[in-house]
Amino acid sequence: MIYSIGDSIISPIAMTSQGNFEAVSRGESRLQYYEQAFGLQEPCFISLFDEKRLDNAFSALVDFGIGEYTKMEKAAIVAANQAIEEANIAADRRDVIFILSTTKGNVDLLEHNPYEPERLYLWRSAQIIAEFFDNPNTPIVVSNACISGCAAQIAAANQLRFGGYKYAVVVGAETLSKFVISGFQSFKALSKERCMPFDANRRGLNLGEAAAAIVYTIGDDSTSLPDNTLILRAGAINNDANHISGPSRTGEGLLRAVDKALQGFDPARIAFINAHGTATPYNDDMESVAITRAHLQDKPVNSLKGYFGHTLGAAGVLETIMAHQAVKNQTVIGTLGTENPGTVNEVNVALQNQEAHGNAFVKLISGFGGSNAALLLENYRNSAMPEETRYTTSLQRAMPQRIATCQITNKNVVANGNTLVTRGATCENWMADIYRAIGMQYPKFFKMDNLCKAGTLAAEILLRDIDFDRETVKPDWAVVLMNSASSLDDDRHYQTTIQDPDNYYPSPAVFVYTLANIVTGEIAIRHKIGGESSFYVFPSLAAETEQQMVRQTFEANPELTHIICGWVDYDEGKCDVRMSLFEADV
Amino acid sequence: MEDLILELKKEIIEVLNLEGMTPADIDENAPLFGEGLGLDSIDALELIVLMEKNYGIKLANSDEGKEIFKSVKVMAEYINAHRTK
Numbered sequence: 045m046i047y048s049i050g051d052s053i054i055s056p057i058a059m060t061s062q063g064n065f066e067a068v069s070r071g072e073s074r075l076q077y078y079e080q081a082f083g084l085q086e087p088c089f090i091s092l093f094d095e096k097r098l099d100n101a102f103s104a105l106v107d108f109g110i111g112e113y114t115k116m117e118k119a120a121i122v123a124a125n126q127a128i129e130e131a132n133i134a135a136d137r138r139d140v141i142f143i144l145s146t147t148k149g150n151v152d153l154l155e156h157n158p159y160e161p162e163r164l165y166l167w168r169s170a171q172i173i174a175e176f177f178d179n180p181n182t183p184i185v186v187s188n189a190c191i192s193g194c195a196a197q198i199a200a201a202n203q204l205r206f207g208g209y210k211y212a213v214v215v216g217a218e219t220l221s222k223f224v225i226s227g228f229q230s231f232k233a234l235s236k237e238r239c240m241p242f243d244a245n246r247r248g249l250n251l252g253e254a255a256a257a258i259v260y261t262i263g264d265d266s267t268s269l270p271d272n273t274l275i276l277r278a279g280a281i282n283n284d285a286n287h288i289s290g291p292s293r294t295g296e297g298l299l300r301a302v303d304k305a306l307q308g309f310d311p312a313r314i315a316f317i318n319a320h321g322t323a324t325p326y327n328d329d330m331e332s333v334a335i336t337r338a339h340l341q342d343k344p345v346n347s348l349k350g351y352f353g354h355t356l357g358a359a360g361v362l363e364t365i366m367a368h369q370a371v372k373n374q375t376v377i378g379t380l381g382t383e384n385p386g387t388v389n390e391v392n393v394a395l396q397n398q399e400a401h402g403n404a405f406v407k408l409i410s411g412f413g414g415s416n417a418a419l420l421l422e423n424y425r426n427s428a429m430p431e432e433t434r435y436t437t438s439l440q441r442a443m444p445q446r447i448a449t450c451q452i453t454n455k456n457v458v459a460n461g462n463t464l465v466t467r468g469a470t471c472e473n474w475m476a477d478i479y480r481a482i483g484m485q486y487p488k489f490f491k492m493d494n495l496c497k498a499g500t501l502a503a504e505i506l507l508r509d510i511d512f513d514r515e516t517v518k519p520d521w522a523v524v525l526m527n528s529a530s531s532l533d534d535d536r537h538y539q540t541t542i543q544d545p546d547n548y549y550p551s552p553a554v555f556v557y558t559l560a561n562i563v564t565g566e567i568a569i570r571h572k573i574g575g576e577s578s579f580y581v582f583p584s585l586a587a588e589t590e591q592q593m594v595r596q597t598f599e600a601n602p603e604l605t606h607i608i609c610g611w612v613d614y615d616e617g618k619c620d621v622r623m624s625l626f627e628a629d630v
Numbered sequence: 631m632e633d634l635i636l637e638l639k640k641e642i643i644e645v646l647n648l649e650g651m652t653p654a655d656i657d658e659n660a661p662l663f664g665e666g667l668g669l670d671s672i673d674a675l676e677l678i679v680l681m682e683k684n685y686g687i688k689l690a691n692s693d694e695g696k697e698i699f700k701s702v703k704v705m706a707e708y709i710n711a712h713r714t715k
Contacts, residue, residue: 231675232691290671487668490649549683552675553645 045267046201046435047424048274050131050213050259050519051365055122055352056091056252059101065369068377069397071540073239073351075250082222085548086229089236090220091252091353093119097190109330113172114150114163116482116600117283119173119255120217122175127257128177129215135177139210141203142183142189143533144170144217145196146557147359149530152221154539166530166581167511173215185581187530189559190320191281192216194361194419195578197258198279202596204262215363222291223535225251225358226542227555231289233324241347242328242393244386250323250354256362262437273424274368278403278435280304280601283568283577284414285517289556291326291352291410295334297574298410301418302338312342315374315402318367320409321347323381324356331408334416340406344394351379360409364421367405371423376400403429406608413565415577442597442629443591444607448510449503452478452621459505474619475501482508486570493534493557494619496566499612500523503567504621506608511626514572521576522601523564524593525623529615530581563612575604585611594626604628634706642702644675645680657700676700680699710712 051061056074058064075091094342094583095115098256099277102118103110108463113121124142128135149166152160170183184203186196190630193216193217228234235248260276266279269275282304292298306314317340319331331538335341348363355362356597370377378396385393404422422429451458457465457478475497479489484504503523512518534557541551556562561579568577594609610623631707639653642662646669662667663674674695681687681698687709689695 078646168661198635230679287670487649490647491672549679551679629634 045263045265045466046204046260046276047263047269049261050127050129050287051257052123052130052284053254053256053362053365054101054119055254055362056093057276057351058124059097060366061369063364068249068348068351068366069375075252082220082225082489084222084229085227088225088234089237089238089248089250090225092220093194093253095230097395098122098214106210114159116146116150116217116219117172117264119219120144120215121176121218123178123255123257124173124213124215127259131211131259132559133211133259135179135213137375138180139204139208141181141207141209141212142170142174142179143196143200143212143214144167144173144183145192145214145273145361146185146217147189147192148218148224148356151223153536154223154535155543156608159172162229164532165385165528165561166565167528167559167583174548180325180375182582184249187559187579187581188561189413190354190356191360191409191415191417192408193362194279194358194417195281197260197276197364197419197424198281198361198417200260201279201435202257202600204260206439206596210261213256213257215255215259216358216359217252218356218358220251220540223539226550227538227558230550230552230555234582236322238381239323239349239353240381240383242332242345242385242386242387242391243323243382244384246323246325246328248324249349252355254268254352254358254362256358256365258361271425275422275424275472277309277420277422278305279417279419281415281417281576281578282351282519283565283574284416285568285572285574286414288414288562288565289412290568292328293333295330295337296517297414298334298408298416298418299337300329301416302501304333305418305420311340313402313404315371315400315405316344316346317346317406317408318363319347321349321379328412328519329388330410332389332391333539334393336389341389341391342355343392344376344390344398346377348377350379357491357515358413360407360417362590364419365409367407368423371403371405374400392622393509397625412559413577414538415561415565418590437596439599444594444598444626444628446624447475447627448506448625450621452502452619454619457487457505464505477626491553493531493537493565495531495533496610496616498614498619498621499563500566500570502612503571503608504619504626507571508622517572519574520603520605522577522597522604523573524576524578525581525598525610525612526566526582526585526589526593527560527611527613528583529613531558531562533614534558576601593625598628631710632707633711635702638702638706638709641680641684645676656702661701662699679707685709701702
């Protein structure tokens, strides 16, 4: 059993989980209109930290050196510290692993960086947070676009079940910047008023800053828990294999994730569904379709985006904690901002706070890269809790076989140990040269950033001699990739489109690639992979990390037959790809 | 008008990375989306940027774009009537 022993939400509204719940129950929000935030050329409606309040909370933890931390790191540390204190654990122990969920980390440093150059890297932020607590392990960064906060909780469960850790500190943190807001503006995805999730007149989302943390631990099923403990029952990630930014119209990936998370669970125990509910036309329609197809349309559905905005990498963690607070208080929080629900399928949107019936809830989340996640969580009440055995901890499957490999460097392409393409002396565009050399036919390739090109080429090479179903979406295939620079190569490119105020034209086609997990989405689309798609960031590739990812993904998803896994990095002109195809030993 | 159509075709090929295409491959009367060039929603957003950057025309949302991006010819006519640079 995986359960929480401490949590925390640091938001512009309040500085504790309970404080946020109480304020939100009263209908409070710090979302507001800014004519000109961050030097943006368009107004926006966002939720920003009160920096003084954040600095006060942070300076209570340090004697000096407050200026050595970025806003995102300070928020993450304050949240993690609160959760760790509540959990009453020593975070410097070897059996504690830190997992950071963020999409853009310190990306605002691209404009001006007073810190060391590495500070732009997500792994460095994670290191700074883990080092603050004297934790000796290399932290894991989950960068899976908007689903990161839920994916990080699934990663925590995997690490506790199979990774030998006793405690996982999951921290979700995101701050806003010209970079992030201008990108969403270029996507015409933002509303200039309070967002209206699931409303017939919804016009787009609001962005918000927040940090949230949960300390999960593992016990066997007979562990006696205090009442009101949050239990993570199950979680699943599925890719739509449809489009890198638009959600599937049929809710395909989300439906698969919900079905899997709820498998064998009595729906009568579910009090409500806390949806992603971003208030963009497509997302909310897609969720309504998936909820209906999962036969959950009568359950109350809410969205918290009208209070906090979309807090990106923090959202999955923050909203899980808020939903737990609500179910603990037998409440379904009303969906602030919404008046007349109107989605393609009718769902039971909770407009006002109402009484919750049941102890369990479902958390949904979807994002760029075609990724979707569903979590099933439950509030422990001794008197009302049936026996439950959902999470096994022993390894059930044999180590999968590595059946194909592909390495791409700036010099050559090596497939299954043989040199396939060698870079010519006069090469001007190496990625395009490889594309032509292997005879690939895929015009979309030329729209991709370098990271996606490198990963897509490697996947193409890995699979070219493999006999598999290329026509239908395969929920039993997964793609799990890692790197060091996340999408920094494309981030730098995007920054050039907004750097000069007199030549300010944020490019949506560049912005969409400023998320590292898009490469998993591109591969999923090309090869119709509908199982898990995940992206992690580490300072470098350790052989055991790849083994661990493959092993854990196979164990956590018993239906999987194949995983494309490995390292795909593109940074400052240097390409470093080491990907493999693994097949289950059946 | 012919000059503008040719210029526009070149710009579309460049900003949308339509590899291997030449202006002659684009029929100015054919729909840009759906069948035509196989463009998607991100391409539509990028065309909105092109309109603003190169011709000083601001479009509020992609719905407005739908009418204007019917074909290269319709786009060129709209630019001719509304351009500020």
